[in-house]
Amino acid sequence: MTHVNQDLFDRARTVIPGGVNSPVRAFGSVGGTPRFLVEARGPHVVDAEGREYVDLVASWGPAILGHAHPEVVAAVQAAAARGLSFGASTPSETELAEEIVGRLHAAGDSPLQKVRLVSTGTEATMTAIRLARGATGRDLLVKFAGHYHGHSDGLLAAAGSGLATLSLPGSAGVTEAVASQTLVVPYNDEAALEAVFALHGDQIAAVITEASPANMGVVPPAPGFNAFLIELAHRHGALVIFDEVLTGFRVDPAGYWGLSSRAGDVYQPDLFAFGKVVGGGMPLAALGGRAEIMDLLAPTGPVYQAGTLSGNPVAVAAGLTTLRLATDEVYARLDAVADKISTAASDALSAAGVAHVVQRAGNLFSFVFSAEPAHDYAAVQAQEGWRYPALFHSMLDQGVSLPPSVYEAWFVTAAHDDAAVDRILSALPAAARAAAE
Numbered sequence: 001m002t003h004v005n006q007d008l009f010d011r012a013r014t015v016i017p018g019g020v021n022s023p024v025r026a027f028g029s030v031g032g033t034p035r036f037l038v039e040a041r042g043p044h045v046v047d048a049e050g051r052e053y054v055d056l057v058a059s060w061g062p063a064i065l066g067h068a069h070p071e072v073v074a075a076v077q078a079a080a081a082r083g084l085s086f087g088a089s090t091p092s093e094t095e096l097a098e099e100i101v102g103r104l105h106a107a108g109d110s111p112l113q114k115v116r117l118v119s120t121g122t123e124a125t126m127t128a129i130r131l132a133r134g135a136t137g138r139d140l141l142v143k144f145a146g147h148y149h150g151h152s153d154g155l156l157a158a159a160g161s162g163l164a165t166l167s168l169p170g171s172a173g174v175t176e177a178v179a180s181q182t183l184v185v186p187y188n189d190e191a192a193l194e195a196v197f198a199l200h201g202d203q204i205a206a207v208i209t210e211a212s213p214a215n216m217g218v219v220p221p222a223p224g225f226n227a228f229l230i231e232l233a234h235r236h237g238a239l240v241i242f243d244e245v246l247t248g249f250r251v252d253p254a255g256y257w258g259l260s261s262r263a264g265d266v267y268q269p270d271l272f273a274f275g276k277v278v279g280g281g282m283p284l285a286a287l288g289g290r291a292e293i294m295d296l297l298a299p300t301g302p303v304y305q306a307g308t309l310s311g312n313p314v315a316v317a318a319g320l321t322t323l324r325l326a327t328d329e330v331y332a333r334l335d336a337v338a339d340k341i342s343t344a345a346s347d348a349l350s351a352a353g354v355a356h357v358v359q360r361a362g363n364l365f366s367f368v369f370s371a372e373p374a375h376d377y378a379a380v381q382a383q384e385g386w387r388y389p390a391l392f393h394s395m396l397d398q399g400v401s402l403p404p405s406v407y408e409a410w411f412v413t414a415a416h417d418d419a420a421v422d423r424i425l426s427a428l429p430a431a432a433r434a435a436a437e
Protein backbone atom coordinates (compact mmCIF):
# COMPACT_ATOMS: atom_id res chain seq x y z
CA MET A 1 0.00 0.00 0.00
CA THR A 2 1.51 3.33 -1.04
CA HIS A 3 0.84 6.65 0.63
CA VAL A 4 1.83 8.95 -2.20
CA ASN A 5 -1.53 10.79 -2.33
CA GLN A 6 -1.58 11.19 1.46
CA ASP A 7 2.02 12.43 1.50
CA LEU A 8 1.24 14.93 -1.26
CA PHE A 9 -1.86 16.10 0.63
CA ASP A 10 0.09 16.54 3.87
CA ARG A 11 2.79 18.49 2.03
CA ALA A 12 0.23 20.64 0.20
CA ARG A 13 -1.52 21.52 3.47
CA THR A 14 1.63 23.12 4.80
CA VAL A 15 1.70 25.72 2.01
CA ILE A 16 -1.85 25.78 0.56
CA PRO A 17 -4.95 26.38 2.74
CA GLY A 18 -6.60 23.00 3.20
CA GLY A 19 -4.14 21.62 0.68
CA VAL A 20 -6.40 22.60 -2.22
CA ASN A 21 -7.04 25.52 -4.54
CA SER A 22 -10.81 24.94 -4.62
CA PRO A 23 -12.61 23.57 -1.53
CA VAL A 24 -14.52 20.57 -2.93
CA ARG A 25 -11.22 18.96 -3.98
CA ALA A 26 -10.39 18.34 -0.31
CA PHE A 27 -12.90 15.44 -0.03
CA GLY A 28 -14.38 17.23 3.02
CA SER A 29 -17.86 15.75 2.69
CA VAL A 30 -16.84 12.21 1.66
CA GLY A 31 -13.76 11.85 3.86
CA GLY A 32 -10.55 10.07 2.93
CA THR A 33 -7.53 11.19 0.95
CA PRO A 34 -7.94 13.30 -2.18
CA ARG A 35 -6.32 11.83 -5.26
CA PHE A 36 -3.56 13.99 -6.69
CA LEU A 37 -3.86 13.70 -10.46
CA VAL A 38 -0.93 13.68 -12.83
CA GLU A 39 -2.59 12.86 -16.14
CA ALA A 40 -5.99 12.83 -17.83
CA ARG A 41 -6.73 11.29 -21.20
CA GLY A 42 -10.05 10.39 -22.84
CA PRO A 43 -12.42 9.04 -20.15
CA HIS A 44 -9.60 8.40 -17.66
CA VAL A 45 -7.58 10.20 -15.02
CA VAL A 46 -4.39 8.88 -13.42
CA ASP A 47 -3.27 9.68 -9.89
CA ALA A 48 0.20 10.18 -8.46
CA GLU A 49 0.31 6.50 -7.41
CA GLY A 50 -0.15 5.49 -11.06
CA ARG A 51 -3.75 4.31 -10.56
CA GLU A 52 -6.14 4.91 -13.44
CA TYR A 53 -9.79 5.79 -12.83
CA VAL A 54 -12.75 6.13 -15.18
CA ASP A 55 -13.65 9.76 -14.60
CA LEU A 56 -17.14 11.19 -14.06
CA VAL A 57 -15.95 14.63 -12.97
CA ALA A 58 -14.67 15.82 -16.36
CA SER A 59 -12.90 18.77 -14.71
CA TRP A 60 -16.35 19.76 -13.35
CA GLY A 61 -17.83 19.96 -16.83
CA PRO A 62 -15.49 21.31 -19.49
CA ALA A 63 -14.21 18.00 -20.87
CA ILE A 64 -17.19 17.07 -23.09
CA LEU A 65 -14.86 15.52 -25.67
CA GLY A 66 -12.94 13.64 -22.99
CA HIS A 67 -9.63 14.73 -21.53
CA ALA A 68 -6.76 15.96 -23.69
CA HIS A 69 -8.51 15.47 -27.02
CA PRO A 70 -5.63 15.29 -29.53
CA GLU A 71 -7.00 18.06 -31.78
CA VAL A 72 -7.60 20.39 -28.84
CA VAL A 73 -4.12 19.73 -27.49
CA ALA A 74 -2.64 20.36 -30.96
CA ALA A 75 -4.54 23.66 -31.27
CA VAL A 76 -3.31 24.73 -27.82
CA GLN A 77 0.28 23.80 -28.66
CA ALA A 78 0.11 25.70 -31.95
CA ALA A 79 -1.37 28.77 -30.24
CA ALA A 80 1.21 28.61 -27.43
CA ALA A 81 4.02 28.47 -29.97
CA ARG A 82 2.74 31.74 -31.45
CA GLY A 83 2.70 33.48 -28.07
CA LEU A 84 1.12 32.92 -24.67
CA SER A 85 -0.56 36.28 -24.18
CA PHE A 86 -0.59 39.49 -26.18
CA GLY A 87 -2.77 41.89 -24.19
CA ALA A 88 -4.18 42.97 -27.54
CA SER A 89 -7.04 41.82 -29.73
CA THR A 90 -6.67 38.64 -31.79
CA PRO A 91 -8.68 37.36 -34.78
CA SER A 92 -9.61 34.15 -32.95
CA GLU A 93 -11.52 36.03 -30.20
CA THR A 94 -13.99 37.23 -32.80
CA GLU A 95 -14.26 33.70 -34.21
CA LEU A 96 -15.12 32.36 -30.77
CA ALA A 97 -17.70 35.11 -30.18
CA GLU A 98 -19.22 34.31 -33.59
CA GLU A 99 -19.32 30.60 -32.76
CA ILE A 100 -21.15 31.30 -29.47
CA VAL A 101 -23.65 33.70 -31.02
CA GLY A 102 -24.16 31.40 -34.02
CA ARG A 103 -24.90 28.36 -31.87
CA LEU A 104 -27.74 30.10 -30.06
CA HIS A 105 -29.15 31.61 -33.24
CA ALA A 106 -29.26 28.16 -34.81
CA ALA A 107 -31.47 26.97 -31.95
CA GLY A 108 -34.17 29.65 -32.00
CA ASP A 109 -35.02 33.31 -31.61
CA SER A 110 -31.88 34.16 -29.68
CA PRO A 111 -31.38 37.33 -27.65
CA LEU A 112 -27.60 36.78 -27.75
CA GLN A 113 -25.97 39.30 -30.08
CA LYS A 114 -22.69 40.28 -28.45
CA VAL A 115 -20.23 38.47 -26.23
CA ARG A 116 -17.42 39.59 -23.91
CA LEU A 117 -14.74 37.02 -23.08
CA VAL A 118 -13.45 36.78 -19.51
CA SER A 119 -11.40 34.17 -17.65
CA THR A 120 -13.76 32.50 -15.15
CA GLY A 121 -17.45 31.85 -14.64
CA THR A 122 -17.24 33.98 -11.50
CA GLU A 123 -16.17 36.97 -13.58
CA ALA A 124 -18.92 36.31 -16.12
CA THR A 125 -21.74 36.38 -13.55
CA MET A 126 -20.14 39.22 -11.56
CA THR A 127 -19.92 41.38 -14.67
CA ALA A 128 -23.43 40.43 -15.80
CA ILE A 129 -24.77 41.69 -12.48
CA ARG A 130 -22.85 44.95 -12.73
CA LEU A 131 -24.20 45.35 -16.24
CA ALA A 132 -27.78 44.71 -15.09
CA ARG A 133 -27.37 47.30 -12.34
CA GLY A 134 -25.85 49.75 -14.80
CA ALA A 135 -28.63 49.16 -17.31
CA THR A 136 -31.52 49.49 -14.83
CA GLY A 137 -30.08 51.97 -12.32
CA ARG A 138 -31.33 49.61 -9.58
CA ASP A 139 -29.46 47.86 -6.76
CA LEU A 140 -31.19 44.65 -5.71
CA LEU A 141 -30.41 41.17 -7.00
CA VAL A 142 -32.64 38.11 -6.68
CA LYS A 143 -31.03 34.67 -6.57
CA PHE A 144 -32.37 31.23 -5.77
CA ALA A 145 -31.35 29.13 -2.77
CA GLY A 146 -28.95 26.37 -3.77
CA HIS A 147 -27.88 28.03 -7.03
CA TYR A 148 -24.15 28.64 -7.39
CA HIS A 149 -22.85 31.45 -9.54
CA GLY A 150 -19.21 31.61 -8.50
CA HIS A 151 -17.58 33.26 -5.52
CA SER A 152 -18.13 37.00 -5.92
CA ASP A 153 -19.42 38.65 -2.73
CA GLY A 154 -23.07 39.21 -3.58
CA LEU A 155 -23.57 35.66 -4.83
CA LEU A 156 -22.42 33.77 -1.76
CA ALA A 157 -25.83 33.81 -0.06
CA ALA A 158 -27.40 30.34 0.28
CA ALA A 159 -25.28 29.10 -2.61
CA GLY A 160 -24.82 25.54 -3.85
CA SER A 161 -21.60 23.74 -4.87
CA GLY A 162 -18.80 24.09 -2.29
CA LEU A 163 -20.98 26.06 0.12
CA ALA A 164 -23.58 23.30 0.04
CA THR A 165 -20.87 20.67 0.46
CA LEU A 166 -19.45 22.48 3.49
CA SER A 167 -22.96 23.27 4.87
CA LEU A 168 -22.18 27.00 4.97
CA PRO A 169 -25.02 29.56 4.82
CA GLY A 170 -22.69 32.05 3.16
CA SER A 171 -19.14 33.27 3.49
CA ALA A 172 -17.35 35.23 6.18
CA GLY A 173 -15.86 38.39 4.75
CA VAL A 174 -18.99 39.41 2.83
CA THR A 175 -20.20 42.70 4.25
CA GLU A 176 -23.72 43.10 5.59
CA ALA A 177 -24.24 45.91 3.09
CA VAL A 178 -23.45 43.64 0.12
CA ALA A 179 -25.38 40.66 1.48
CA SER A 180 -28.46 42.83 2.08
CA GLN A 181 -28.64 43.59 -1.64
CA THR A 182 -29.15 39.92 -2.53
CA LEU A 183 -32.65 38.57 -1.97
CA VAL A 184 -32.73 34.76 -1.78
CA VAL A 185 -35.87 32.94 -2.90
CA PRO A 186 -36.68 29.19 -2.82
CA TYR A 187 -36.30 27.65 -6.28
CA ASN A 188 -39.28 26.59 -8.39
CA ASP A 189 -41.58 28.62 -6.11
CA GLU A 190 -43.63 31.01 -8.23
CA ALA A 191 -45.51 32.45 -5.25
CA ALA A 192 -42.31 33.28 -3.36
CA LEU A 193 -40.88 35.03 -6.40
CA GLU A 194 -44.09 36.99 -6.91
CA ALA A 195 -44.02 38.03 -3.26
CA VAL A 196 -40.46 39.37 -3.57
CA PHE A 197 -41.38 41.36 -6.66
CA ALA A 198 -44.56 42.65 -4.97
CA LEU A 199 -42.40 44.04 -2.14
CA HIS A 200 -39.29 45.23 -4.00
CA GLY A 201 -40.20 45.16 -7.71
CA ASP A 202 -39.10 48.69 -8.52
CA GLN A 203 -35.65 48.18 -6.92
CA ILE A 204 -34.73 44.82 -8.45
CA ALA A 205 -32.06 45.08 -11.13
CA ALA A 206 -31.97 41.41 -12.03
CA VAL A 207 -32.89 37.84 -11.25
CA ILE A 208 -29.95 35.49 -11.68
CA THR A 209 -30.77 31.82 -12.19
CA GLU A 210 -28.92 28.70 -13.20
CA ALA A 211 -30.56 27.75 -16.50
CA SER A 212 -31.06 24.33 -14.96
CA PRO A 213 -29.47 24.08 -11.53
CA ALA A 214 -26.75 21.49 -11.05
CA ASN A 215 -24.82 22.77 -8.03
CA MET A 216 -27.23 21.33 -5.43
CA GLY A 217 -27.27 18.14 -7.43
CA VAL A 218 -29.39 18.37 -10.57
CA VAL A 219 -32.70 20.12 -9.88
CA PRO A 220 -34.36 21.00 -13.19
CA PRO A 221 -36.74 23.93 -13.48
CA ALA A 222 -40.42 22.96 -13.23
CA PRO A 223 -42.13 23.12 -16.63
CA GLY A 224 -42.70 26.78 -17.47
CA PHE A 225 -40.68 28.14 -14.52
CA ASN A 226 -37.97 29.84 -16.58
CA ALA A 227 -40.58 31.48 -18.83
CA PHE A 228 -42.56 32.54 -15.74
CA LEU A 229 -39.63 34.18 -14.00
CA ILE A 230 -38.58 36.02 -17.15
CA GLU A 231 -42.10 37.34 -17.74
CA LEU A 232 -42.41 38.43 -14.10
CA ALA A 233 -39.02 40.16 -14.05
CA HIS A 234 -39.68 41.96 -17.31
CA ARG A 235 -43.09 43.12 -16.11
CA HIS A 236 -41.26 44.86 -13.25
CA GLY A 237 -38.49 46.28 -15.43
CA ALA A 238 -35.85 43.86 -14.13
CA LEU A 239 -33.42 41.87 -16.26
CA VAL A 240 -32.81 38.11 -16.15
CA ILE A 241 -29.31 36.66 -16.10
CA PHE A 242 -29.25 33.09 -17.32
CA ASP A 243 -26.25 31.33 -15.82
CA GLU A 244 -25.20 28.66 -18.30
CA VAL A 245 -21.65 28.32 -16.99
CA LEU A 246 -22.32 24.64 -16.28
CA THR A 247 -25.07 23.79 -18.78
CA GLY A 248 -23.82 25.94 -21.68
CA PHE A 249 -22.70 23.88 -24.70
CA ARG A 250 -22.87 20.73 -22.53
CA VAL A 251 -26.54 19.71 -22.52
CA ASP A 252 -27.12 20.84 -26.12
CA PRO A 253 -25.11 22.63 -28.84
CA ALA A 254 -26.83 25.82 -27.61
CA GLY A 255 -26.93 25.00 -23.91
CA TYR A 256 -30.04 24.62 -21.76
CA TRP A 257 -31.64 27.58 -23.53
CA GLY A 258 -31.16 25.71 -26.82
CA LEU A 259 -32.51 22.47 -25.37
CA SER A 260 -35.62 24.31 -24.16
CA SER A 261 -36.11 26.22 -27.41
CA ARG A 262 -35.93 23.06 -29.47
CA ALA A 263 -38.55 21.52 -27.18
CA GLY A 264 -40.87 24.49 -27.80
CA ASP A 265 -40.28 26.12 -24.42
CA VAL A 266 -39.44 29.58 -25.75
CA TYR A 267 -38.23 32.43 -23.53
CA GLN A 268 -35.71 35.22 -23.73
CA PRO A 269 -33.35 36.01 -20.89
CA ASP A 270 -31.44 39.29 -21.17
CA LEU A 271 -27.93 38.15 -20.32
CA PHE A 272 -26.13 34.81 -20.44
CA ALA A 273 -23.05 33.65 -18.56
CA PHE A 274 -20.96 30.83 -20.03
CA GLY A 275 -17.86 29.01 -18.77
CA LYS A 276 -16.42 25.50 -18.54
CA VAL A 277 -17.05 23.94 -22.03
CA VAL A 278 -16.58 27.29 -23.76
CA GLY A 279 -12.95 27.26 -22.62
CA GLY A 280 -12.32 23.62 -23.51
CA GLY A 281 -10.50 23.08 -20.19
CA MET A 282 -8.60 26.36 -20.17
CA PRO A 283 -9.43 29.47 -18.09
CA LEU A 284 -12.00 31.14 -20.30
CA ALA A 285 -15.62 32.20 -19.80
CA ALA A 286 -18.01 34.67 -21.40
CA LEU A 287 -21.04 36.83 -20.90
CA GLY A 288 -23.38 37.92 -23.62
CA GLY A 289 -26.74 39.44 -24.44
CA ARG A 290 -28.56 41.90 -26.64
CA ALA A 291 -26.33 44.52 -28.26
CA GLU A 292 -27.91 47.50 -26.51
CA ILE A 293 -27.16 45.99 -23.09
CA MET A 294 -23.71 44.64 -23.94
CA ASP A 295 -22.67 47.97 -25.43
CA LEU A 296 -23.05 49.50 -21.97
CA LEU A 297 -19.72 47.81 -21.19
CA ALA A 298 -16.53 49.86 -21.45
CA PRO A 299 -15.20 51.12 -23.82
CA THR A 300 -18.58 51.87 -25.49
CA GLY A 301 -20.49 52.35 -22.23
CA PRO A 302 -20.13 53.34 -18.59
CA VAL A 303 -20.00 49.85 -17.00
CA TYR A 304 -16.37 48.94 -16.38
CA GLN A 305 -14.88 45.52 -16.98
CA ALA A 306 -11.40 44.49 -18.07
CA GLY A 307 -8.86 41.67 -17.83
CA THR A 308 -5.15 41.23 -18.52
CA LEU A 309 -5.80 37.67 -19.68
CA SER A 310 -9.31 38.17 -21.13
CA GLY A 311 -9.53 36.43 -24.51
CA ASN A 312 -6.17 34.78 -23.92
CA PRO A 313 -5.09 33.25 -27.25
CA VAL A 314 -4.20 29.82 -25.86
CA ALA A 315 -7.52 29.55 -24.00
CA VAL A 316 -9.44 30.77 -27.04
CA ALA A 317 -7.77 28.07 -29.16
CA ALA A 318 -8.91 25.40 -26.69
CA GLY A 319 -12.48 26.74 -26.55
CA LEU A 320 -12.91 27.28 -30.25
CA THR A 321 -11.51 23.87 -31.16
CA THR A 322 -13.65 22.16 -28.54
CA LEU A 323 -16.83 23.82 -29.78
CA ARG A 324 -16.01 23.05 -33.41
CA LEU A 325 -15.47 19.39 -32.55
CA ALA A 326 -18.67 19.24 -30.47
CA THR A 327 -20.93 18.03 -33.27
CA ASP A 328 -24.45 16.64 -33.00
CA GLU A 329 -22.87 13.16 -32.79
CA VAL A 330 -20.95 14.24 -29.70
CA TYR A 331 -24.15 15.41 -28.01
CA ALA A 332 -25.92 12.18 -29.01
CA ARG A 333 -23.08 10.19 -27.40
CA LEU A 334 -23.24 12.30 -24.20
CA ASP A 335 -26.98 11.61 -23.98
CA ALA A 336 -26.55 7.89 -24.62
CA VAL A 337 -23.80 7.54 -22.00
CA ALA A 338 -25.84 9.50 -19.46
CA ASP A 339 -28.84 7.24 -20.14
CA LYS A 340 -26.81 4.08 -19.61
CA ILE A 341 -25.04 5.15 -16.43
CA SER A 342 -28.01 6.80 -14.75
CA THR A 343 -30.27 3.82 -15.50
CA ALA A 344 -27.71 1.30 -14.29
CA ALA A 345 -27.01 3.28 -11.11
CA SER A 346 -30.71 3.58 -10.42
CA ASP A 347 -31.24 -0.16 -11.01
CA ALA A 348 -28.34 -0.97 -8.67
CA LEU A 349 -29.69 1.32 -5.94
CA SER A 350 -33.17 -0.21 -6.30
CA ALA A 351 -31.74 -3.73 -6.12
CA ALA A 352 -29.92 -2.72 -2.93
CA GLY A 353 -33.14 -1.28 -1.48
CA VAL A 354 -31.91 2.34 -1.40
CA ALA A 355 -34.67 4.91 -1.86
CA HIS A 356 -33.56 7.40 -4.49
CA VAL A 357 -34.67 9.51 -7.43
CA VAL A 358 -32.64 10.16 -10.58
CA GLN A 359 -32.62 13.92 -11.19
CA ARG A 360 -31.89 14.74 -14.80
CA ALA A 361 -31.45 17.71 -17.16
CA GLY A 362 -30.25 16.65 -20.60
CA ASN A 363 -27.04 14.66 -20.12
CA LEU A 364 -26.54 16.02 -16.58
CA PHE A 365 -27.76 13.79 -13.77
CA SER A 366 -27.41 13.11 -10.08
CA PHE A 367 -29.31 11.20 -7.42
CA VAL A 368 -31.24 12.30 -4.37
CA PHE A 369 -31.51 9.74 -1.61
CA SER A 370 -35.19 10.22 -0.89
CA ALA A 371 -38.48 8.75 -2.06
CA GLU A 372 -39.64 11.94 -3.79
CA PRO A 373 -37.94 14.13 -6.38
CA ALA A 374 -36.32 17.31 -5.04
CA HIS A 375 -37.50 20.58 -6.54
CA ASP A 376 -35.62 22.97 -4.27
CA TYR A 377 -32.64 23.31 -1.94
CA ALA A 378 -34.61 22.42 1.20
CA ALA A 379 -35.65 19.08 -0.32
CA VAL A 380 -32.09 18.36 -1.46
CA GLN A 381 -30.76 19.07 2.02
CA ALA A 382 -33.40 16.82 3.60
CA GLN A 383 -32.25 13.71 1.68
CA GLU A 384 -30.23 10.87 3.21
CA GLY A 385 -27.04 12.44 1.93
CA TRP A 386 -24.99 10.43 4.43
CA ARG A 387 -25.35 7.47 2.05
CA TYR A 388 -23.18 9.12 -0.60
CA PRO A 389 -19.68 8.80 0.94
CA ALA A 390 -19.95 4.99 1.05
CA LEU A 391 -21.08 4.88 -2.57
CA PHE A 392 -18.36 7.31 -3.59
CA HIS A 393 -15.56 5.39 -1.89
CA SER A 394 -16.71 2.01 -3.16
CA MET A 395 -16.63 3.40 -6.72
CA LEU A 396 -13.23 4.97 -6.12
CA ASP A 397 -11.82 1.70 -4.76
CA GLN A 398 -13.12 -0.01 -7.90
CA GLY A 399 -11.44 2.57 -10.16
CA VAL A 400 -14.27 5.03 -10.85
CA SER A 401 -13.91 8.69 -9.88
CA LEU A 402 -17.24 10.33 -8.99
CA PRO A 403 -17.69 13.95 -7.87
CA PRO A 404 -16.71 14.05 -4.16
CA SER A 405 -20.03 15.51 -3.02
CA VAL A 406 -23.69 14.50 -3.19
CA TYR A 407 -24.43 18.09 -4.30
CA GLU A 408 -22.69 17.77 -7.65
CA ALA A 409 -23.76 16.37 -11.01
CA TRP A 410 -22.06 13.36 -12.60
CA PHE A 411 -20.34 14.53 -15.78
CA VAL A 412 -20.06 12.23 -18.79
CA THR A 413 -17.85 12.77 -21.83
CA ALA A 414 -18.08 11.64 -25.44
CA ALA A 415 -14.85 9.71 -24.85
CA HIS A 416 -16.66 7.33 -22.49
CA ASP A 417 -16.50 4.34 -24.82
CA ASP A 418 -18.18 1.01 -24.12
CA ALA A 419 -15.18 -0.26 -22.14
CA ALA A 420 -15.27 2.78 -19.82
CA VAL A 421 -19.03 2.57 -19.41
CA ASP A 422 -18.80 -1.17 -18.67
CA ARG A 423 -16.22 -0.51 -15.96
CA ILE A 424 -18.64 1.94 -14.33
CA LEU A 425 -21.60 -0.43 -14.67
CA SER A 426 -19.73 -3.35 -13.14
CA ALA A 427 -18.72 -1.22 -10.13
CA LEU A 428 -22.24 0.04 -9.39
CA PRO A 429 -23.86 -2.99 -7.65
CA ALA A 430 -21.24 -3.16 -4.87
CA ALA A 431 -21.31 0.63 -4.47
CA ALA A 432 -25.10 0.62 -4.18
CA ARG A 433 -24.89 -2.09 -1.52
CA ALA A 434 -22.35 0.05 0.37
CA ALA A 435 -24.82 2.96 0.22
CA ALA A 436 -27.53 0.70 1.70
CA GLU A 437 -25.63 0.07 4.94
Ligand code: PLP
Nearest residue numbers: 120121122148149150245246275
Ligand atom coordinates in the same frame (compact mmCIF):
# COMPACT_ATOMS: atom_id res chain seq x y z
N1 PLP B 1 -21.97 29.47 -12.40
C1 PLP B 1 -22.20 28.15 -12.37
C2 PLP B 1 -23.57 27.63 -12.72
C3 PLP B 1 -21.19 27.25 -12.02
O1 PLP B 1 -21.44 25.93 -12.00
C4 PLP B 1 -19.92 27.77 -11.71
C5 PLP B 1 -18.82 26.86 -11.31
O2 PLP B 1 -19.00 25.73 -10.99
C6 PLP B 1 -19.71 29.15 -11.76
C7 PLP B 1 -20.76 29.97 -12.11
C8 PLP B 1 -18.38 29.74 -11.44
O3 PLP B 1 -17.46 29.43 -12.43
P1 PLP B 1 -15.88 29.45 -12.10
O4 PLP B 1 -15.64 28.31 -11.18
O5 PLP B 1 -15.24 29.29 -13.46
O6 PLP B 1 -15.58 30.77 -11.50
